[in-house]
Amino acid sequence: MKIAIQATEDLRRLGELLDGIETAMLTTHAADGSMVSRPLQTLAFDGNGELVFFTAADSRKIDEVADDAxxxxxxxxxxxxxxxxxxxxxxxxxxxxxxxxxxxxPQKIFFPDGKDDPNLVVLRVRVRDAAYWEAAGNFVARALDFARGMLSEEPTDLGKQGRLAGSGFDSAGDAAR
Structure with missing residues (x-):
């Protein structure tokens, strides 16, 4: 994934967290109100705070995004x-x-006519906010912390979690939810 320089510290941190994770599960709202998830390759995190993907114009997700972005x-x-x-x-x-x-x-597998395939479109997701969880230390340290937590009445630090604000939204309240 290509990660551009970001406008805010939170978006820069998000880029660090996403670095090295190529595939995302995109969840949209289906016409019946249910949610649908599918994998997509993240191609870029651009300087506008948008995650960028290629997808097919005739896919159901395009209709779902048109109905509820x-x-x-x-x-x-x-x-x-x-x-x-x-x-x-x-x-x-x-x-x-x-x-x-x-x-x-490799994208020619999905778009046989290459860059000029009429079914090829760019899907952009402007980041509103993000939540993250990351474990502290290596596997052995995490296992020891977990075991200590099971044997102790004191809470154990198994890692960090946090929230990050996105860009382009007036969503300070949304980021705290």
């Missing part, structure tokens, strides 16, 4: 015990400069 992206790196949930608003475009910049040959 509020989405969630879930990222997980189980090996590093790092998990991130991003709330945002999605939009679709066909920006040629973005397609040219982020295109790679």
């Amino acid at each position: 509020d989405v969630n992206l879930a990222y997980a790196d189980p090996h590093a015990q790092r998990f991130v949930s991003v709330r945002g608003r999605a939009r679709v475009d066909r920006d040629r400069a973005t397609i040219e910049e982020l295109w790679s040959m």
Whole structure:
């Protein structure tokens, strides 16, 4: 994933948390009100605080985003015990400069006509806010902390969690939820 310089400290931290996690689970709202998740490769975190993906114009997710642009992206790196949930608003475009910049040959599997495939669109999710959880130390240290917590009445520090504000939203209250 290409990560641009971010405008705020929270977005910079989000970029650090997402670095090395290539796949996100995108959750949208289906027409019946239920939620639907599917994996997408994150191609970039641009300087506008938007996560950028390629997707098919004829996919159901495009219709779902058109009906309700509020989405969630879930990222997980189980090996590093790092998990991130991003709330945002999605939009679709066909920006040629973005397609040219982020295109790679493996994407031809999904878009046989290459960069000019009429079904290729750019999906952007503007970060509203994010929550994260990351474990402290390596696996052995986490296991020892967990064991200590099981044997003690004192709470054990198993890692950090926090919230990060996004950009482009008047959402100071939303970030605290």
